[in-house]
Amino acid sequence: MFGLIGHSTSFEDARRKAMELGYDHIAKGDLDVWCSAPPQLVEHVNITNPSGKSIEGAYIDSCFVPEMLSRFKTARRKVLNAMELAQKKGINITALGGFTSIIFENFNLLSNQQVRNTTLEWERFTTGNTHTAWVIARQLEINAPLIGIDLKQAKVAVVGATGDIGSAVCRWLSNRTGVGELLLVARQKQPLVELQKDLGGGRILSLEEALPEADAVVWVASMPRTLEINSSKLRQPCLMIDGGYPKNLDEKFSGEGLHVLKGGIVEFFHDIGWNMMALAEMEKPQRQMFACFAEAMLLEFENCHTNFSWGRNNITLEKMDFIGEASVRNGFTTLNLRSFLQAAVA
Ligand code: NDP
Numbered sequence: 019m020f021g022l023i024g025h026s027t028s029f030e031d032a033r034r035k036a037m038e039l040g041y042d043h044i045a046k047g048d049l050d051v052w053c054s055a056p057p058q059l060v061e062h063v064n065i066t067n068p069s070g071k072s073i074e075g076a077y078i079d080s081c082f083v084p085e086m087l088s089r090f091k092t093a094r095r096k097v098l099n100a101m102e103l104a105q106k107k108g109i110n111i112t113a114l115g116g117f118t119s120i121i122f123e124n125f126n127l128l129s130n131q132q133v134r135n136t137t138l139e140w141e142r143f144t145t146g147n148t149h150t151a152w153v154i155a156r157q158l159e160i161n162a163p164l165i166g167i168d169l170k171q172a173k174v175a176v177v178g179a180t181g182d183i184g185s186a187v188c189r190w191l192s193n194r195t196g197v198g199e200l201l202l203v204a205r206q207k208q209p210l211v212e213l214q215k216d217l218g219g220g221r222i223l224s225l226e227e228a229l230p231e232a233d234a235v236v237w238v239a240s241m242p243r244t245l246e247i248n249s250s251k252l253r254q255p256c257l258m259i260d261g262g263y264p265k266n267l268d269e270k271f272s273g274e275g276l277h278v279l280k281g282g283i284v285e286f287f288h289d290i291g292w293n294m295m296a297l298a299e300m301e302k303p304q305r306q307m308f309a310c311f312a313e314a315m316l317l318e319f320e321n322c323h324t325n326f327s328w329g330r331n332n333i334t335l336e337k338m339d340f341i342g343e344a345s346v347r348n349g350f351t352t353l354n355l356r357s358f359l360q361a362a363v364a
Contacts, residue, residue, distance in 0.1 A: 020075040020318035021104045021112030022311045023057075023097075024294065025082040027264055032083045044081075053092045055081040057100040059107060063292045065315065067348040073318045077294040078103055080118055084264075087117065090125065097121045102133040105142055110323045112143050113314035116263055119145035120240075123182070123330060141325050144317065146310025148327040150282040151186035152342040153309040154261045157281055157352050158234060159195055164355055165255045165277055167233050168198075175201035175232035177225060178239030180209035183261065183282075185216075186333035187236055192217050193335060201228040204239070236281070237262050249273045279355055282309045287349035306353065316344040 026032035029049060036045035044055050061077040080100035086092045097118045104112040114122055121127070122145070131138050162169050174191060178184040179202040191197050200220035202210050210222045229235065229247065234257040241262055247270050254275030260267040261281030268278045286305045295303035310327075317326055326341070327333065 019107075019109050020073060020314040021078060021107070021109035022075065022115055022294065022314060023078045023080055023100045023104060023112055023118050024115040024298070024311075025080045025084075025096075025117065027084070027299070029083045029085045032081070049083075049085060052081060052083065053086060053089065057081055057096070057103045059103060061292055061294055063290060063294075065286070065290055067319055068287060071319060073315065075315065075318070076104075076107060076109060077292070078112075082118065082121075084117060087121075093117075093121045094125050094127060094130070097125075097127060098130055098133045098138070101138055101143060102136045105136060105138060110142060111314050111317045113146040113311050114143060115146070115308055115311055119147070119310065140328065141323065143328075144310075144313055144325050145182070145327040146308070146313035147182050148186070148333050148337045149284075149313035149316065149341045149345060150261070150309040151183045151190065151333055152338040152345070153284055153352050154183065154236060154238065154259055154281045155187050155190040155195065155338070156342070157259055157279060157354065158191070158236060158257070160352060161259075161277070161279055161355050162234055162257050165257060165275075167255060167257060169195055169234075171198045172233035173197075173199045173201055173231050175203055175223070175228040175235045177203045177228070177235060177237045177241075178262070179220075180204045180206070180213050181238055182327075182330045182333065184236075184238040185213055185331050186338065187238060187261075188213065188217055188220065189333075189335060190338060192219060198233075201232055203228050232256065235259070237267060238281075240264075241266075245270065247271065249276060252276060277355055280353055283307070283353040284309050284312050284345065284350040285353060286312075287351070312345065312350055313341060316341060316348055316350075319348045320344050 033045045057080050060079050063075045066072045078100050080096045082096035174197045202220045202222050214220050230251045236259045238261040258278045259281040265280050289304035300306040
């Protein structure tokens with residue numbers, strides 16, 4: 019059995035959904051009430067891959083909302099309680115979705131293995147970051163040529179280059195894709211210098227310097243909502259892959275030749291018959307999902323019950339190959355620029 023731990027995109031959204039699900043007493047509560055609300059297993063699901071293998075899964079809402087991010091103890095408790103519930107339900111492999119994997123890493127929850135009388139078994143959990151990194155890299159490879167970008171000549175900026183997903187994408191782009199030039203963007207200098215050494219190339223730039231030079235930009239950092247970008251200074255065409263969370267780049271960029279694609283999203287080959295992705299505002303919630311969630315499904319389909327993506331900067335090219343092949347074999351495709359693909363097929 020696979021599991022997915024998720025959360026609503028905002029407090030307002032969470033209240034609305036709780037009302038729809040019949041949890042009226044929680045729905046009407048204020049943020050303090052929500053802070054003490056326990057996680058809920060809200061949905062069971064059964065999915066079948068193209069070769070007819072069926073697996074069972076469950077969605078656990080951690081009852082965390084982004085408004086709790088500044089409440090360190092609450093955020094930590096929400097994630098640990100949801101993990102405890104997943105383990106108690108006997109789920110073999112559970113993906114930590116949305117902010118939950120970031121909270122796990124940033125708040126060093128590895129040192130909190132004991133939750134009441136449950137000792138968390140780390141091998142039952144995965145961040146899903148290996149699949150996310152592979153999907154984002156493939157989205158760049160598939161979609162850049164569709165809008166006239168030759169990746170072998172192109173400058174590709176990775177914003178969040180030193181992160182878990184960003185560093186994996188950089189390794190893939192320099193070793194597998196072979197892009198013209200990699201532009202490495204993050205706030206702290208030292209990790210960038212180490213990454214550059216590790217890659218044997220790439221140019222370190224600030225965001226303001228990188229954007230006007232880039233033919234394609236891979237965003238794998240949560241960007242502040244207040245970030246202002248002057249779209250007129252960007253190259254045309256320019257492909258923006260929005261791999262961060264929340265996915266809000268389309269609110270910031272618009273204009274001739276600018277193409278924003280939601281990054282780290284995959285589509286299953288048939289409708290699943292679940293409600294959980296409607297909560298995540300997917301365009302086709304019956305078959306689209308975050309790649310990190312899909313990683314738990316893939317590991318279950320492949321009988322690979324291990325914490326496949328774990329810790330920071332441990333994603334190897336071999337692991338990306340494994341999860342990428344499993345993704346294709348089990349009926350997933352990456353989300354692409356629809357209108358261009360349709361025109362190319364016609
Ligand atoms: P990490 O915390 O490991 O990395 C974040 C990276 O972003 C670091 O390189 C950090 O470096 C950089 N960064 C943060 N803020 C800024 C900023 N303001 N400007 C420039 N760089 C910045 O995170 P992950 O790699 O685990 O995740 C990255 C993003 O991907 C997150 O937003 C996450 O929510 C999202 N994600 C999306 C998924 C999906 O869509 N399927 C699945 C999983 C995660 P520094 O601190 O030096 O700036």
